[in-house]
Amino acid sequence: MALTRRRTKIVATLGPAVDSPDVLDAVLRAGVDVARINFSHGSAEEHLARAARFREASARVGKFAAILADLPGPKLRVKLTAERSLMIGDSLSFSLSSQPIHADDLVLTEPEVLADVRPGQRMLLDDGRLQLDAVGVDGGRLMARVVVGGTLKPNKGLNLPDTPLTISAVTDRDRAALTVAAKAGVDWVAVSFVRGPEAADEVRAAMAAVGLSRPIIAKVERPEAVARAVAVVQAFDGVMVARGDLGVEIPLERVPTVQKMLIAECRAAGKPVITATDMLDSMRENPRPTRAEASDVANAIFDGTDAVMLSGETAVGRYPVEAVNCMARIAAETEAHLRDSGVESGLDYNRPDRGVDDPLAVAACSLAEEVNAAALILPTLSGRTARLVVRHRPWSRVVAVAPSDAVLCSLALDWGVIPVRMTPTGTGGDRMATAVRDAFAAGTVKAGERVVILAGHPTEGGPLHPTLRLVGVGANGESVEP
Secondary structure, three states: OOOOOOOOEEEEEOOHHHOOHHHHHHHHHHOEEEEEEEOOOOOHHHHHHHHHHHHHHHHHHOOOOEEEEEOOOOOEEEOOOOOEEEOOOOEEEEEOOOOOOOOOOEOEOOHHHHHHOOOOOEEEEOOOOEEEEEEEEEOOEEEEEEEEOEEEOOOOEEEOOOOOOOOOOOOHHHHHHHHHHHHHOOOEEEEOOOOOOHHHHHHHHHHHHOOOOOOEEEEEOOHHHHHOHHHHHHHOOEEEEEHHHHHHHOOHHHHHHHHHHHHHHHHHHOOOEEEEOOOOHHHHOOOOOOHHHHHHHHHHHHHOOOEEEEOHHHHOOOOHHHHHHHHHHHHHHHHHHHHHHOOOOOOOOOOOOOOOOHHHHHHHHHHHHHOOOOEEEEEOOOOHHHHHHHOOOOOOEEEEEEOOHHHHHHHHHOOOEEEEEOOOOOOOOEHHHHHHHHHHHOOOOOOOOEEEEEEOOOEOOOOOOOEEEEEEEOOOOOEEOO
């Protein structure tokens, strides 16, 4: 493995554009760390096949990479078989059930949501391109008036930014998706249209019902989630700033500041955050992005995001490998500026929720910087030690050494973490020395380098005795005097 220098992780959405083994290998080598499977589209067979192909490609490339299952959630879509023209002032009707009452009624994927809509509330179609105002319910139908017209195409989404929703956080489509995700052995689960922290328990219960135990990500798209952001971050294991629907559900001009707020909260909590939607969207059709898109990726990294995401660029775009390459170059250049300019981590060290382990993480980062250590090596069972360290954004390489492939793949999402498998040591074995040897064998540290090791459990099977150690790397990966 090369001694990688890029810290920001890249999430790429799987789809027809990257289905071939050659292209999958190429995007992994170009920099993909996490593959997103979008369960809003495609069949169970397609999802299982793509997950299997990605695992095979990761093994060929020799890289721990994660699979993220992105659940559809209560994403309202209009069931249309043909385009429909909407003129300003037209009356429109939505059936409150899964079947039309009148021939021209529109039917939604989750029609029960319409029971929450009140007269005067906005109904936005196709990412806000079309706007309706709700009029009222009449005979099992919700009546609406067209305010901004245009052409409504099949399967376009409906957003209800003024309507507090009471629908369950886990829909029937989500439960079906979780069954497939469990079979695929995914590493992360993203929950769409989260409205509050209570959704986390509901999702975990639904996952347990299909035998799936994985960390969960809250996709922040609804105004309720923005208002309760701190509680949402605490309840979930990570966050996705899903700017597509978010920019429809809240005023567009608020999206940049909400993005910064969510990233800051996740950093403070030591949880990964993904910035998503339209990052290099023009590369669906073009080999180069716009200048604004390049700046958008860089600004998300300046904000402190753990990962940046590609959607249609890799799923259906004409230039998937070029898009990943471009994103990796932007990330590397932005990080070089941050490193050279000496930007501080920006964390609030006086937060009341700061745990007792965090001062050790700070000490490890400070020591690595002071002695110019090449790497921080972190033996970890759950990944927690690594996440505590990288929230401080050290510029030394961060090598997380764990015995579980599930933990190693999940860490592929976290800023700067290089996952390495740990060799079993046996009861009482020195996990810190083993971690150095494993990091050396994986090519993430070299002989003659100085490294800092932080471990919560320094001996195999031993108690929690947080330990910090400074060592040199010997000719065969053994720990020597620094």
